Amino acid sequence: MSAPDDRKDAPNGTDSRRSHVEALYQELILDHYRRPRNRGTLEHPDVALRKKNPLCGDVIDLQLQFDGDTLREVRFTGEGCAISQAAASMLTQRLKGKSTAEAAQILDRFARMVHGEEGAADESLGDLRALSGVSRLPVRHPCALLASDALAEALASHR
Numbered sequence: 001m002s003a004p005d006d007r008k009d010a011p012n013g014t015d016s017r018r019s020h021v022e023a024l025y026q027e028l029i030l031d032h033y034r035r036p037r038n039r040g041t042l043e044h045p046d047v048a049l050r051k052k053n054p055l056c057g058d059v060i061d062l063q064l065q066f067d068g069d070t071l072r073e074v075r076f077t078g079e080g081c082a083i084s085q086a087a088a089s090m091l092t093q094r095l096k097g098k099s100t101a102e103a104a105q106i107l108d109r110f111a112r113m114v115h116g117e118e119g120a121a122d123e124s125l126g127d128l129r130a131l132s133g134v135s136r137l138p139v140r141h142p143c144a145l146l147a148s149d150a151l152a153e154a155l156a157s158h159r
C-alpha cells in the first residue's frame with residue numbers, strides 16, 4: 001500500500017477511506033460470487049482437474065484449453081464459500097488469453113498478496129485485489145488459494 005497510515009492529521013479520513021475501499025471490494029467479491037464469470041464446462045478440455053479445500057468444504061472443477069502456449073479457454077464449476085468461488089471467477093477472468101508464463105506470474109503475485117506480502121497487490125491483479133483483505137484472515141487463505149493452486153497445477157501439467 002502506498003499511503004502511510006497517518007491518523008493524526010485526519011482523525012477519520014484514513015479509516016473512512018479504508019472502509020470505503022473495503023466496501024467496494026466486498027461488493028466486487030459478492031458480484032463474482034453471485035454472477036461467476038467463466039462458469040461452466042468445455043467440450044474438449046486439454047486439462048481438467050478437481051481440487052478441494054476440506055477445511056471449508058470448497059470444491060473447484062477446472063477445465064482448460066490451450067492454443068500452443070496461450071490459455072485459450074478456462075471454465076470452472078464448484079461450490080463453497082464466497083471467497084473460494086469469487087476467487088475462481090476473478091482468476092479465470094484474469095488469466096484467459098494469457099501465455100502460460102504470464103499466467104504463472106499472476107498466480108504467483110496473487111498468492112503473495114493473499115499471504116500479505118508487501119507490494120504484491122499491484123494493478124496487474126485487477127479485480128483480484130478485492131481479495132487482498134483475506135491476508136488478515138489466515139483461516140481463509142485456503143479458500144482464496146484453492147482456485148489459484150488448481151490453476152497453477154493445471155498450467156504446470158500443460159508444460
Ligand code: ZN
Nearest residue numbers: 056058081143
Ligand atoms: Zn472457503
